[in-house]
Amino acid sequence: MSAQPNPTLSVALEHVEELARGLGESGDALALRERARDLVTPLVLPDRARHLWRYTNPERFVPVADPTVLAPVAIAHEWPREDDLAAAALIAGGALRMVEIDDTARRAGVVIEDLHRAATDGLLGSLVPPEHGFAEAINTAAWHGGVLVRVPAGVELEHPIRVRCVASAEPVSVPRVLVVAGAGSAFELVEGHVGGGVPALVLGVTEIAVGPDARVRYSLVQRWDAGVTGHLTARARLERGAHFQMSLASFGGSLYKADVGAVLAGEGAQAEMFGVSMGGEKQHMDHHTEHLHEARKTHSNLDFKVALTGAARSAYTGMIRIAHDAGGSEAYQVNRNLLLSEDARAESIPELEILTDDVRCSHGATVAPLDEEQVFYLKSRGLPHFQAMRLIVYGFLGQTLQRLPATTRERIEALVASRLHEE
Amino acid sequence: MTDSTNAVFSCADVHIWVGEKEVVKGVDLTVMPGEIHAIMGPNGSGKSTLANGLMGHPLYTVEGRLTLAGEDVSALSADEKARKGMFLAFQYPVAIPGVTVASFLRAAVSARRGAEVPIRDFRKELLARMADLDMDTAFAGRYLNDGFSGGEKKRVEILQMLMLQPRFALLDETDSGLDIDALKVVSKGINAASTPEVGMVLVTHYQRLLNYVRPHVVHVFMDGRIVRSGGPELALELEERGYDWLEPAAAAGGA
Numbered sequence A: 001m002s003a004q005p006n007p008t009l010s011v012a013l014e015h016v017e018e019l020a021r022g023l024g025e026s027g028d029a030l031a032l033r034e035r036a037r038d039l040v041t042p043l044v045l046p047d048r049a050r051h052l053w054r055y056t057n058p059e060r061f062v063p064v065a066d067p068t069v070l071a072p073v074a075i076a077h078e079w080p081r082e083d084d085l086a087a088a089a090l091i092a093g094g095a096l097r098m099v100e101i102d103d104t105a106r107r108a109g110v111v112i113e114d115l116h117r118a119a120t121d122g123l124l125g126s127l128v129p130p131e132h133g134f135a136e137a138i139n140t141a142a143w144h145g146g147v148l149v150r151v152p153a154g155v156e157l158e159h160p161i162r163v164r165c166v167a168s169a170e171p172v173s174v175p176r177v178l179v180v181a182g183a184g185s186a187f188e189l190v191e192g193h194v195g196g197g198v199p200a201l202v203l204g205v206t207e208i209a210v211g212p213d214a215r216v217r218y219s220l221v222q223r224w225d226a227g228v229t230g231h232l233t234a235r236a237r238l239e240r241g242a243h244f245q246m247s248l249a250s251f252g253g254s255l256y257k258a259d260v261g262a263v264l265a266g267e268g269a270q271a272e273m274f275g276v277s278m279g280g281e282k283q284h285m286d287h288h289t290e291h292l293h294e295a296r297k298t299h300s301n302l303d304f305k306v307a308l309t310g311a312a313r314s315a316y317t318g319m320i321r322i323a324h325d326a327g328g329s330e331a332y333q334v335n336r337n338l339l340l341s342e343d344a345r346a347e348s349i350p351e352l353e354i355l356t357d358d359v360r361c362s363h364g365a366t367v368a369p370l371d372e373e374q375v376f377y378l379k380s381r382g383l384p385h386f387q388a389m390r391l392i393v394y395g396f397l398g399q400t401l402q403r404l405p406a407t408t409r410e411r412i413e414a415l416v417a418s419r420l421h422e423e
Numbered sequence B: 001m002t003d004s005t006n007a008v009f010s011c012a013d014v015h016i017w018v019g020e021k022e023v024v025k026g027v028d029l030t031v032m033p034g035e036i037h038a039i040m041g042p043n044g045s046g047k048s049t050l051a052n053g054l055m056g057h058p059l060y061t062v063e064g065r066l067t068l069a070g071e072d073v074s075a076l077s078a079d080e081k082a083r084k085g086m087f088l089a090f091q092y093p094v095a096i097p098g099v100t101v102a103s104f105l106r107a108a109v110s111a112r113r114g115a116e117v118p119i120r121d122f123r124k125e126l127l128a129r130m131a132d133l134d135m136d137t138a139f140a141g142r143y144l145n146d147g148f149s150g151g152e153k154k155r156v157e158i159l160q161m162l163m164l165q166p167r168f169a170l171l172d173e174t175d176s177g178l179d180i181d182a183l184k185v186v187s188k189g190i191n192a193a194s195t196p197e198v199g200m201v202l203v204t205h206y207q208r209l210l211n212y213v214r215p216h217v218v219h220v221f222m223d224g225r226i227v228r229s230g231g232p233e234l235a236l237e238l239e240e241r242g243y244d245w246l247e248p249a250a251a252a253g254g255a
């Protein structure tokens, strides 16, 4: 079955040129935007019979307003930062609002700058090209409010870099993040998505180029307000010997789809991914992960945990692809879903494409209600039902939460607690 | 019948169903302060059902009146009973991955005492009790019962009892699966918990534990009923003669 243009749905991207000019972009940048615009004009939505969109309606991510209309809004946004940071960048109201770099990081040559005017050496759109999908194409045509994070070769940062994207004041937010980790660099980056307020749509794209032997820890933390509909795509490309550890924490919004993953492009590259998601009420969460092993002796390991209350829904599809000439590789994937209420539902679909025999690969998925024996055990020690449940859920999610920076973890633990209180 | 006004625990005419099946068929039990009772009976006779049912396991339907230190607790949930001082050491403790022994126990002890226990005081107390039970301090940081051996689980049950200081403790086969050294350590813990205010019921089907912990009363439990009660000598008699000689009494008990 081939997809047909949907006669009733289209996306207006009328002002691509003015947008690029207004933001002072180069001619190459405009060419990329136009290529992206042409891909979604007319708009052809993905075939829902195909795996990636089986559980979530793509129409929900089509902007009603034209996102290329550049009307950045003045916004006041408080961002109290509690932990020591190497650098911080805030994207809000359609523009990069604030950049801070501490002296050590600055002296080491760390660059945090407005992506519209940054030299990106052709990296922009190379890890997530507009052909990736319609949401990514719309972002590529229309993004405004973007940041380049560049850590030079050999630089190791003691403290994390934080990038915060605020969804507010605009009907459509189209943030873009490009991270370049030089060879042998080592650092942690936390990308946080917050805000909401008006019924907002967010279409975000993040690209992370991890140079040879670099070690990058990356967290994508989504805690939008209720009412937000959002689609975030993040891809890392790992060169030889690179080590990439990703934490995925998905808590907010009403409808969320995340498409995250790593391309293991160089020999010996390693990708670890730890994810937690917790949904409540009528939240709908859809996560897709991809690990593409393109080089020999690459290693990926994924552990994704989902806890649901209320009538929340979760869909997870996890792709592992091992190319013909990626022998000696290993790939592991586990997805566990804990259903805390009778109306919660979860789906879990592993997708393996193994094109060589010389691999070790395993995957596992479980969907299970709260274990009554565990609850009774804790209650028999004096813990009230709610506290017993909370302890079990913290334990279930804990391994991943532990990998997040302390301040982020505390906020997420508070979110988990309030979710459980709704029960 | 013992006068149950001062009992730490008593129950009268308790019946317990698992689904449609009646497993416990009328049990009376009165445990006075300072007393240790042993309930002995063959496998499958309903001992664990009795213990879990009394504690309030959601799988079981319980009928009958339960009192804890003079208070009617028949309608209370497991956590309410636990906070009032009832404790069950499980025959098969479940694992709770991701939750450490220390964090779990601090929450439980705080619930039992009705106030958050300061972390330093708690730590000190926990390490002292673990030392009493010859436990490696590393246990405090391990996930509760996750990957524990049978013997380790039983020790952790006793550790919990010592930390929670119950008024009334039911110990379901805490002696099974223990080697002789572990049995001695566990017995030491049971004896330490058995103060003059505390009542205990040891469910077991071996006499072995009773060499280290002296019961005041021994009950023989068969087919959902207490078919005979006596002093410690009854345990020795069971050890020698098994349960078969009591079968007619079991039948008679139903009359």
Ligand SMILES: Nc1ncnc2c1ncn2[C@@H]1O[C@H](COP(=O)(O)OP(=O)(O)O)[C@@H](O)[C@H]1O
Pocket (backbone or CB within 6 Å): B018, B023, B041, B042, B043, B044, B045, B046, B047, B048, B049, B050, B059
């Ligand atoms: N959860 C349960 N589901 C089904 N049957 C049960 C359950 N618990 C107990 N029973 C039944 O009750 C009877 C007594 O079991 P149990 O209380 O475990 O005995 P004991 O502890 O004396 O060995 C057994 O016949 C068992 O099949």
Ligand SMILES: [Mg+2]
Pocket (backbone or CB within 6 Å): B047, B048, B049, B091, B172, B173
């Ligand atoms: Mg039993």
